[in-house]
Amino acid sequence: MALYAELHRHLGGSVVPRVLWRYFQRNQPDLAQPFDHYEAFEDFYTRPRNxxxxxxxxxxxxxxxxxxxxxxxxxYRLMRGAYVFENLAYLELRYTPYLRTPDHLSQLERIDRMADIVEVVGKASQMIEYPIVTSQILCMHSRLPYEVNKAIVELAAQMKPYVCGIDIAGGDGHYRERLDEYIHLYSYARSLGLNTTGHLYETTAGCYPELLPYLMRIGHGIQIPLLHPELLPQLARQGQCLEVCPTTYLKTGTLESIQQLKVVFDRCFEAGVDIAICTDNAGLHNVRLPFEYENLLTHDIIGFEQLQACQEAAFRHAFAWKHEQRPESILNDILRPELNLVG
Known part of the structure; x- marks a missing residue:
């Protein structure tokens, strides 16, 4: 039985269409009202954007x-699906806690409420019936002011039992005017001992080499092998990993064809840069992690050996996976203890 690690999944984009539709119908029918039936909602929710x-x-x-x-x-529904349908042994959920607080409150009140959100997510993710190792990545956001983003970094440092790192989200094309600010925040995060990743080099407008030294992993990063392959040796030396989310680039109009990812994988493997294959927004895409694997194989983007290397890289770069082995190896040790006998 193969068990997988998912390093890049957004809490907001993880809700599959059927679950969200049922929630709207039962609790907020005004949000379901614009759609005549479920199929119309699913089409709206999952169709590609420009x-x-x-x-x-x-x-x-x-x-x-x-x-x-x-x-x-x-x-609960997210974890159930991840365990039953995706065989996940490890899951990092990322989101911006500030955006889950009541928007009628003042900025200071909303900052104060963020810890409650992190605790709720942390406790709700720990389920005996669906045993998956989980942790949270808190996202700064390009739409939020410096004070809020700094508070998110500090909250991540204060709640390490639930949080394994920080990120920046909101579209990588919007960082330029505040780049010095984000560099300072990432430097601050590293000084607090936080793990770091960041949405970067996803689009052609989001290429900021100034941020790379502060990141342990790179959220997407596909424009590095596509447009800036000269940076790949640097990434390899620093042990940075790309979090590649294949379906995303077709849904966002970033790539025209999945075939374009072959260059990404080929150049990264040649340079010794690790890739973890991820889903990003499994609900918005209505796909699951094994589909991402199968799709890459079916389109001859990678082979089985490369797929296995990416799966191993995901565990190796997982911020909260504390074991030296993948879970299959641990199970093999349990099932065949005689293999561990010496002499």
């Missing part, structure tokens, strides 16, 4: 309903 910014607007639809009261509902 740009990353247009695609990211869908997150606001879910963020509004993911409150401290409703998050356990959504997380």
């Amino acid at each position: 740009t990353l910014d247009e695609y990211l607007e869908l997150h606001t639809l879910v963020e509004k309903v993911q409150t401290d009261e409703t998050l356990p509902y959504f997380i």
Whole structure:
């Protein structure tokens, strides 16, 4: 039995269409009212968008309903699906806690409420019936002011039992004017001992080499092998890993064809740069991690040996996986203890 690690999944984009539709029907029918039937909603929710910014607007639809009261509902279904349908042994959930607090409160009040959100997500993710190692990545956001983003970094440092790292989200084309600010925040995060990743080099507008030294992993990063392959040796030396989410680039209009990813994988393997294959927004895409694997294989983007290397890289770069072995190896040790006998 293969068991997988998922390093890049957004809490907002993880809700599959059917679960979100049922929630709207039962609790907020006004949000379901514009659609005549479920199929119309699913088509709206999962269809490709023209740009990353247009695609990211869908997150606001879910963020509004993911409150401290409703998050356990959504997380239970997320974890159940991840365990039953995806064979996940490890899952990092990322989100911006500030955007799950009531928007009628003042900025300071919302900052104070963020810890409650992190605790709710942390407790709801720990399920005996669906044993998956989970942790959270807290996302700074390009739409939020410096004070809020700094508070997110500090909260991540304060809640390490639940949080394994920080990220920046909101579309990588929007960082330029505040780049010094983000560099300072990432430097601050590293000084606090935090693990770091960041949405970077996803689009052609999001190429910021100034941020690379502060990142342990790179969220997407596909424009590095596509447009800036001269940076790959640097990434290899620093042991940085790309979190590649194949379906995303077709949904956002970033790539025209999945075949374009062959260059990404080939150049990274040649340079010794690790790739973890991820889903990003499994609900928005209506896909699961094994489908991402199968799709890459079916389109001859990678072979089985490369797939296995990516799966191993995911565990190796997982911020909260504390074991030297993959879970299959641990199971083999249990099932065949005689293999561990010496002499």
